[in-house]
Ligand code: 5AD
């Protein structure tokens with residue numbers, strides 16, 4: 276019998292890391308770990324890191340530095356680094372920061388329990404392999420523990436697209452889809468534990484092609500299987516690539532009631548020259564036509580996107596093409612970034628844009644995106660939407676939830692509970708949320 280120990284996981288980056296952290300916590304639960312509320316009370320600290328942009332890795336190193344004092348006070352404290360920085364930097368992490376005991380890449384999480392034992396015995400352990408075995412099968416969930424109304428479920432991992440700026444194909448590896456029956460079993464278990472909304476995750480989720488009973492399933496076919504699950508009310512998926520937006524998935528947005536009217540479809544840039552250099556294999560025009568087809572299937576769908584400004588050799592005219600595309604699409608929400616050099620990716624070697632110019636472009640793009648986001652949010656006032664309540668708000672009697680379109684919604688004097696789905700009329704729009712009232 277192992278003595279109870281406390282684990283603190285700090286998660287950076289994408290939703291897949293959030294999912295992975297949860298699975299790591301469950302895997303280490305078998306080693307006697309329970310959740311620590313803060314790093315101070317932990318026997319083991321794991322940083323689940325992100326490598327997508329420069330500052331993320333630097334943040335990890337400075338965070339690690341802050342644990343020096345803690346480790347000096349508590350020599351048995353074990354410190355681990357997981358995630359994409361672990362994969363990309365490997366041994367370098369322990370060289371740069373000797374207080375690290377354990378480094379584990381995203382494909383080796385199922386080996387964490389063994390690694391933890393070795394670390395306890397004083398070994399420095401590193402695993403950044405891409406093993407053959409199915410890590411998800413080996414990362415067993417803690418059965419039947421109750422959980423909140425929304426959950427992530429990874430269905431696909433890795434990417435074969437090799438956009439010229441992106442580290443994902445190197446840190447997460449080749450594109451792999453999980454078999455459909457395992458996903459359905461996990462989804463059923465989540466629903467039994469109180470989950471009402473599942474977001475299917477994958478770096479290239481719409482490239483999903485997991486094995487089913489009669490051959491591979493597309494993402495749309497998987498969604499239709501999930502649609503049959505009683506108790507599951509809402510399905511979302513993220514992140515999609517424009518080139519994998521197949522007809523059956525577009526149609527499902529029009530016909531599957533549980534599939535929510537929200538689509539994250541990154542375009543990255545609006546200039547065909549830049550898109551080509553990014554190795555995106557779509558044009559601005561083909562993206563716009565695709566958005567048209569999606570809106571024909573589901574006119575009220577909220578489109579979300581990702582943008583990079585200041586990609587090598589981007590001129591003012593190229594940037595203007597991005598602004599033009601944004602004007603045409605009208606994004607309900609968007610994430611925009613200044614290009615950051617990732618060593619080992621093709622674009623890292625190319626002539627870089629002046630950083631002051633790139634900053635200026637980012638500000639102009641963000642001003643436009645924020646305006647659009649606000650306009651779309653404001654246009655919800657007076658409309659009836661579905662809201663899934665997640666938790667009580669700060670004021671007495673208030674409940675917080677998300678609309679079908681993923682807007683945060685507050686309802687005052689609300690007699691509903693977390694996990695309840697209700698029809699709500701939107702009455703006002705604030706900076707980052709909507710206020711609504713229940714419709715009886
Ligand atoms: N620099 C800036 N942004 C990047 N992204 C990915 N790689 C980089 C990079 N090197 C952005 C893309 C992607 C999102 C997750 O992060 O927009 O869609």
Ligand code: SF4
Pocket residue numbers: 434435436437438441442443444478479516
């Ligand atoms: Fe990276 Fe997405 Fe391009 Fe894949 S499709 S290389 S994850 S930006």
